[in-house]
Amino acid sequence: MAETTLAQVRAELAALEDPKMRAINEKHGDDHGVNLSKLRAVAKRLKTQQELAAKLWQTGDTPERLLAILICRPKLFERDELNTMLREARIPKVQDWLINYVVKKSPHFEELRQNWFADADPVIASAGWALTTEKVAKNPEGLDLPRLLDTIEAEMKDAPERLQWAMNHCLAQIGIEHPEYRARAIEIGERLEVLKDYPTPPNCTSPFAPIWIAELVRRREGQ
Template identity: 75%
Template structure:
């Protein structure tokens, strides 16, 4: 996204966000812990018009408003954040959607991502730790060199069953990714999933793959082998 020279103020952007607010969408989002009612397609269209504006992104983040923070993450320059700034943002981010976008749209593209991954993995706050596991799952898929996969499976086996929801979900994703991407570790990943039964009964829409790790791993591997 190109850098913009727009002079649109925070108050003007907040007014635009308020105009996009849909009470019915807010009601749906609030069931998932996300306190905003802005259609994400319309939010992305607004971000496309604003283009990259790091200063505006920081100001929007400081409002504390969930929709404004989501917009901020779409128009920010990820490499411009210092690690302590991203760490503070993660601890301030309340809404699950904001936390997810912060990891995917800012932290993963930041040169300090690995430093933050290691810091967050060991954090006592389960939400912050879940971000560390999300970054770890990303590395399992894209850059596994240097990761201690047996060690990660040890931690998952010992801690995932009792972990709070968001941390449990992130650890389960990492478990599935290890099983999918690394055949040598697949039998153990499947065994851990079967024994712990995490997300075994998670409601899954027709046509979607269950997040229960043994089903997830088996289905994705089957698709890969059919290609």
């Protein structure tokens, strides 16, 4: 893909910048003002372009990186490439999309999950927990769920924010997906009170694990 095409795409993204949206996003640690629905429309038009995705990622700019994630081929990345990309992706939305749209589809999922889970950097560790939560829900074979609960119980209360969110999600997922550990997951959540008072919009489920677990179980059981 020619450099002029990269320049054209960057100009199109720049034109989508909205100062009001940037102000909102910056409250969540995201440094851009691009409407994500409009960004997705650009990606839909471009379709899959791995070479262009690589060039967009290398710009270092958040809208470009988000677009790169949407138009790349997840299975073409080597393990070390994904490891480097995650360590470059310090912006929450970039990290979230990289994990959910690329790493979760990668043949290197399990190796990266284990490596990141044990990382000393809490931001990287949060990615490991996110992948572990995915495994809890879809393929828990090989996971030591009681040990995960032990770790959450010991470390979640004082964990940095992004790591705490990831651990809390894992706690809720264990309670939702595994009835044999549900009571313990709820008890841990109630005792630690992490995100208990988090402001939750109407018609949205609280991230407080006991409420989250109860609501999702209720929906599944059709009560």
